[in-house]
Each structure stands twice: as structure tokens, then as C-alpha cells.
Amino acid sequence: MSETEAQLIERAKRDANAFGILYERYVDRIFSYIVYRTSDAKEAEDLTARVFFRALARIGDYRQRGAPFAAWLYRIAHNLVANWHRDRSRHPSVRLDDALTLAANGASPHQLAEQSDDARRLLEALRRLPDERQQILLLKHLDDLSNLEIAQILGRSEGAIKSLYHRTLVELREMLEIRD
Amino acid sequence: MNQEYSESFQDIETRLAQTLAPVAPAPAFRARLRESLLTAARHQVLLEKPSELRWLWVIGAAVLGSAAGVLALVLRARVNHKPSPQVAAPSH
Numbered sequence: 001m002s003e004t005e006a007q008l009i010e011r012a013k014r015d016a017n018a019f020g021i022l023y024e025r026y027v028d029r030i031f032s033y034i035v036y037r038t039s040d041a042k043e044a045e046d047l048t049a050r051v052f053f054r055a056l057a058r059i060g061d062y063r064q065r066g067a068p069f070a071a072w073l074y075r076i077a078h079n080l081v082a083n084w085h086r087d088r089s090r091h092p093s094v095r096l097d098d099a100l101t102l103a104a105n106g107a108s109p110h111q112l113a114e115q116s117d118d119a120r121r122l123l124e125a126l127r128r129l130p131d132e133r134q135q136i137l138l139l140k141h142l143d144d145l146s147n148l149e150i151a152q153i154l155g156r157s158e159g160a161i162k163s164l165y166h167r168t169l170v171e172l173r174e175m176l177e178i179r180d
Numbered sequence: 181m182n183q184e185y186s187e188s189f190q191d192i193e194t195r196l197a198q199t200l201a202p203v204a205p206a207p208a209f210r211a212r213l214r215e216s217l218l219t220a221a222r223h224q225v226l227l228e229k230p231s232e233l234r235w236l237w238v239i240g241a242a243v244l245g246s247a248a249g250v251l252a253l254v255l256r257a258r259v260n261h262k263p264s265p266q267v268a269a270p271s272h
Contacts, residue, residue: 014225016224016225017218019218020214020217020221023217027210028204029202031204031205032203032204035203036200036203044205045206048205053220056221118199119198122196122199137196138200141193142202169189169192169193172192172196173189176192
């Protein structure tokens with residue numbers, strides 16, 4: 001019988017290899033999220049490392065309360081990214097190059113040329129949104145999370161996320177129409 | 181109106197899905213971080229073990245202490261109930 005995630009997490013509290021499995025399972029998702037939140041691949045590496053070291057230090061206190069383990073990791077990532085922005089007094093919209101270049105891996109140069117301008121305008125608009133709205137869009141489209149999972153990460157109700165998501169789409173569309 | 185509304189949402193959602201492609205970390209970074217984490221995790225497990233042993237020591241000491249107390253009480257009770265030596269009655 002295969003091990004459930006809850007069993008794996010319990011084992012990871014005492015077994016380094018089990019923690020390694022959790023790391024393999026989530027590192028790409030966490031890194032991806034942080035790259036888009038920081039627009040800087042090097043900073044994203046540093047912050048990803050901090051997320052997992054913090055998770056390791058606190059996994060002994062982790063309790064299953066209905067929310068997926070990913071939600072717990074995203075909360076750690078969210079707090080570290082928020083501190084990172086605060087420490088550097090950076091506005092989220094600084095550099096888009098890293099996220100775009102890295103995300104374009106695998107696309108042909110022709111596709112890239114066609115997509116990059118549109119993608120750049122969309123990302124610029126996204127980064128002008130308030131912090132929480134950026135997160136909702138990233139978690140929904142980058143990681144395909146449900147409204148409930150996003151609500152658990154952001155500490156909001158499912159209904160609040162649904163409503164905020166739709167308001168964000170309206171706002172984003174208006175921003176793009178103004179620029180188009 | 182509603183159809184137009186949902187179509188414009190669909191358009192923006194498609195653009196978001198195309199733009200927000202997952203970004204994988206560099207393989208070297210991924211492997212290096214994994215090694216560092218496993219080393220730290222093994223160290224953490226080793227550090228936690230002595231605290232478990234410390235609890236075992238505390239529990240063991242408490243059990244031994246209680247047993248010694250009970251034994252002392254039993255011995256004392258036995259001494260107190262020992263029949264006093266027979267003393268010959270004075271002859272008249």
C-alpha cells in the first residue's frame with residue numbers, strides 16, 4: 001500500500017529521507033511562485049532555500065488541519081517574500097526579465113517573439129495589482145489551486161477569494177484595455 | 181451582456197494561463213539544496229534523539245524512586261510489627 005501524504009509528513013518529522021521526498025515534490029512549485037513574486041531568479045533561489053529550511057525547522061510542529069501541506073509551504077513562502085519586499089522597500093514591479101526568460105524555456109524563438117510583448121504587458125499589469133491579488137492570480141494560474149486552497153493559504157474564506165478573483169480579472173482587463 | 185462578460189473573462193484567463201508558465205529551478209541549485217537539506221535534517225534528527233532519551237531517564241528515575249519508597253515503607257512496617265521477645269513471667 002502506498003504511503004499517504006499525511007503519513008509521509010509524519011515520517012518526515014523523524015526521517016531525513018522522507019523530508020527529501022517532500023522537497024522533491026514541492027520545490028518546483030515553490031520556486032516558480034517565488035520567481036514570479038520577485039522577478040529575480042537569484043533571489044528566488046535564496047528565498048526557496050529559506051522556505052525549505054524553515055519548513056524543516058518547523059515540521060515537528062506541523063499538524064494536519066484540513067489544509068494541504070502545499071498551503072503550509074506557500075504560507076511560509078508568502079511571509080518570506082513579503083519580508084523580502086519590505087526589507088528592500090521594493091515595489092513588486094521591478095524586473096520582469098528573469099520570469100519571462102525562464103518561463104519561455106521550451107518555446108521556439110518565433111513563438112517567443114510573438115508572445116513576449118503580450119506577456120510583458122500582462123505581467124506589467126499584474127505587478128501593478130495589490131499584493132494579495134497578484135498572489136491569487138499566481139496560485140490559480142501557475143499552480144492550478146482551487147479557491148478553497150487559495151483561501152487556506154491566504155487565511156480568507158472561499159467566497160472572499162472567489163469574489164476577489166473576479167474583481168481582479170475585471171481590474172486586469174481594464175488595465176490592459178487602457179494600455180492597448 | 182452576460183455572454184460578453186464571460187467571454188472577456190475567458191480571454192484574460194487564457195492570456196494568464198499562457199503567460200504564467202511554471203519556471204523550474206536550475207538542476208544544480210535543486211540538487212545542492214536537496215543535499216544541504218538532507219544534511220540538516222539528519223543533524224536535526226540526531227539532536228532530537230537525546231531529548232527523547234532525557235525523558236526516558238526522567239521516567240526511569242521516577243519509577244525507581246517510587247519503588248524505593250514503597251520498599252522502604254514495607255520494610256518499616258515489618259520492623260514495627262515484629263513480635264516483641266518473650267519475657268519470662270516473674271515467679272512468685
